[in-house]
Amino acid sequence: MSQIRLTKQFNFETGHALYGYDGKCKNVHGHSYKLNVTVIGQPINDRNHVKNGMVIDFSDLKKIVKEEIVDQFDHATVLNKTTPHIELAEELIKRDHNVILVDYQPTSEQMIIDFAEKIKARLPKEIQLHSLKLQETETSFAEWFASDN
Template sequence: MSTIRVTKQFTFETAHALYGYDGKCKNVHGHSYKLSVTVIGTPISDPTNVKYGMVIDFGDLKKIVNKEVVDVFDHATILNKNTPHLELANHLLGLGHNIILVDYQPSSEMMILDFADKIKAQLPEGLSLHSLKLQETETCYAEWFASDNE
C-alpha cells in the first residue's frame, strides 16, 4: 500500500515576550497562531477495522495535538524562565493566569521544536511526524520537517 501524508490545522491564541531581544518583541504581546500538523503513514488495510483506509483518524490526531499543544498553549503567556519578566510572571500566576515558563526563547522556531517533540511522542506506532508549520502572523511562519532532523 502507498505512503500517504495527512494534515490537520489548528489555531490558538498565545502571548509571549522574547528575552534580550533588541526590538518590539521584547515586550509581552500575542499572536493568533496557526499550526499545521502533517503525519505520514500507510492507510489501514484491514477491512474489518473501523478506521479502514485511514492513515489516522483526524479526530485521533486532533486529540493528540489538542492535549499536547492547543489546550496547553491557548490563551497562555509563554516566557523564558530566565526572563526579567519573572516577577510579573509570578504575580500573574498568583492571580490565576496561565503562564508557561520554558527553558528556551519562545520564538516560533523554538516553539515548533518543542511541539514536534511533544507530538512525535504521542503518535501511534506506524505513524511518523512528517512536518509542522507554525504561522505566527499572516506573513511569518516557521517550518519543521522530519527529513531535516534525522
Template sequence: MGNNIRITKKFAFETGHALYGYDGKCKNVHGHSYKLSVTVIGKPISDNTNVKYGMVIDFGDLKKIVKEEIVSVFDHATVFNKNTPHIELAKELESRGHNVLLVDYQPTSEMMVLDFAKKISHRLPSHISLHSLKLQETDSSFAQWFAYDNI
C-alpha cells in the first residue's frame, strides 16, 4: 500500500480579470502574475523495462497537460464571468483583438483553482491522482485545493 510519492511542478502565467459586483478595487479590470503549483501523487513505475522506470510521472508529461489545459488558455487572457454584464465589455475587447476568456464562474483564485482541478484531473493517467493545487495571485495571497478535502 505504501510508496506513494508526491510530485510537484510549478507554472507561471499572466492573466487579467475583473470581479463583477465586488465591493472593492478588484471590480476594475486588472491583472496578476499567477503562480500555479500542481502536485500529483502515485507510485513510481517499478517495471525496469519501462522508459519511465522510477518515475511517478515524467515532469515533461505533467508540463504538457498543464500547459495545454491551463497555461496556454489563461496566459495573457482577460477572464470574465459570462453570466454578468461584463459580457458586453468582453465582446468589445474581443472585437478589438483582445484575448478574452469567458467562464461560467466569478474568476476569483478560489473558483479558478476549482476549474483547474477538474481540467487537470481529467487528463492524468489512471494510476496517478491530483493531490493538490496552489494558485498564487500575489506573493501574499493564494488559494489551495486538496483532493482529500473533496472526497
C-alpha cells in the first residue's frame, strides 16, 4: 500500500517579544503566521469504513491543529516566562489579554518544536507527523521534519 502525504494550512495572528535579542524583535510585535501541517500514512482500504480512501479526514486534522495551536495562539502574546517579560505578562493578564507563557524563547524555531510535540500527541497511531512549516513573514519560515528528529 502506498504512503501518502497530506498537507493542511492554517493561519493565525500572534504577538511575541524576544528578551535579550539585539535587534528590533526585542520589542513586542506580531506576525501573521502560516502553519503547514503535513502528515503521512496509508489510505484506509475498507469499503465499509466511512473514511474509506482517506489517510485522515482533513476535518479531523483541522480539529487537532485548531484545538492545540490556532485556538491557543491566535491573537495571543507569547512571552518567555523565565525572563523579566513576566512583569509585562502579568500586567497584560490583569487587563484580560490572552498571554501564553512558555519556557523557551518564542522564536519560530522554538515554536515549531512545541507545535510538533502537541500535534504528534493527538494524531491517530497509524498517522505520522511528517513535517511542519511555520511561516513568520512572506520571506521567512522555519521547518520541522520528523526524519530529522
